[in-house]
Amino acid sequence: MTRLTMIAATLPLALLLSACGDAGKEAAPTEAHEEGEADHAQEDIVTLSADQIAAAGIQIGRPTLGGSGTIELPATIEGDPQGMQIVSAAIGGRIVALTRNLGERVDRGQTLAVIESREAALLKGEVEASRARLALANSNLAREQRLFAQKVSPEQDLVAARTAATEARIAYQQAQGQIAAAGGGGGGLNRLGVIAPLSGQVIGRSVVLGQMVAADAELYRIANLSTVSLSINLQPADAGRVKPGNSVTVRAAGRARVAQIRFVSPALDAQTRLVPAIATLDNRDGQWRVGEPVTASVQLNGSDDKAVRVPATAVQTVEGKPVVFVRTATGFRATPVTLGDNADGGIVLRSGLKGDETIATTNSFTLKAELGKGEATHEDH
Known part of the structure; x- marks a missing residue:
């Protein structure tokens, strides 16, 4: 075989090996990329068995659909102005x-x-004097009426007696009114009582x-104080969703009661730029004190029957974003959610869940801690 023939025979083999080498170089990044995606997907997963979930005290349940939102605000107990x-x-x-x-x-x-x-003595003395003048005027009127009926006294004397009796009655009523305005009673000529x-x-x-x-x-x-008032200041954006009749859950140390919105101001406070609102609270048992600071959860209008609500204990923050842990076949997955209003002890979610998932409702912070451990292990590798 000539030298030229040998070179031609070996050339296809070299080209094939070169192509295989290039293909190996191109395949390596693709495999690394797929492996990275798998690792990233695993970062949101917490693998736990049913026994481990029970041992950690993690309770599971389903989100609730519907319900009005609430906002929590500081408030102050005030006395009813009419009370x-x-x-x-x-x-x-x-x-x-x-x-x-x-x-x-x-x-x-x-x-x-x-x-x-001394003023009390003057007032009471005037009452007694006007009473005596009224008695005298009534006596004169009765005599004039009798004489006029007997045609002994002229009619003008009867008219004069009637006028005098009327004036005496007015004077007596005025004196009594002054005593009543001052209090009345007191037990002595120079004493007046002040009444409730x-x-x-x-x-x-x-x-x-x-x-x-x-x-x-x-x-x-x-x-x-059988009824007290609750003074609330609303943000203008929330005031439009609060109407008279809305319920307010009032909470203080060891106590809670439902009040009712009675008034929402149509104008903003000039100093705070907030909207004052007043709620009425039953206080027949005397549990609430005037001036006491409390927390008020105010019901908002505009409820959505399709709104997804979860307990507040179900929401955790991972890397600065709210998540809910959704049950999977092998454990839980941290699912990002968008938070809305508070609602009846829970939180309305604007997005993230459909409402048919099974989620961790209690002790979800344990899952957050386990997720953090997994991320730390991944970084070490």
Whole structure:
């Protein structure tokens, strides 16, 4: 065989080997890419057996469909403006009696304090004098009516007597009205009693026995706290979804009760730029105190029957993003979700779940910790 013939015979074999070598170089990145995708897919998976899930105390369940959202806000308990009143002195004088202390129950019309003063004597003296003038005027009217019937007295005398009796009655009523406005009673000619304008509980007392007070000085504060108000400030974006009648769950240390929105302001507060709202809270058992800070979960309108709700304990944050752990055949998968409003102790999801999945509802933080361990192991490799 000539040298040229040998070269021609070996040339196809060299070209084939070269092509195989190039093909091996191109295949290597493809295999590495597929392996990387598989590893990335495994990063969101936590592999656990049923026994391990039970041992970790992880409870599973299904999301809930439908329901209105809620927003949680700080709020303050306030007294009902129509159920609170300041009791003040109508006249100046000296306090000679105080019949109620802080916290005691009072009924409408009961005497709370007695004031002794010269003005009280003048008012009561005027009542007695006007009563005597009225009695005299009525007596004269009766005599004139009798004489006129006997045709002894002219009609003009009867008219004059009738007018005098009417004026005397008006004067007596005015004197009684002044006494009533000042309080009335008191037990003496120079004393007036200050009475309770409503039934309730004494929540403030500003005077002591023997103290001199001026007219209009505050003596007591009385409140009917069987119903209290809840003061709430809403963001303008939320105020349009809150209407009178919406429920509000009020929570404080060891207590919870449902109130009802009574008023939503049509205008923003000039200083806070928030929308004031007021809710009414039943307080017949006296659990809620005026001025107490509480947490209010306000129901929002615009519920969606197809909205997916999950317990708040089912949502975890992984790499700064909210996830829910969905049950798989071998464990759980961290599924990214988009959060919406709070709703009845849970959270409405805007996206991420369809509602027919089985998810970890309790102790999902254990799965988050296991997921973190898996990521750390992957980085070590």
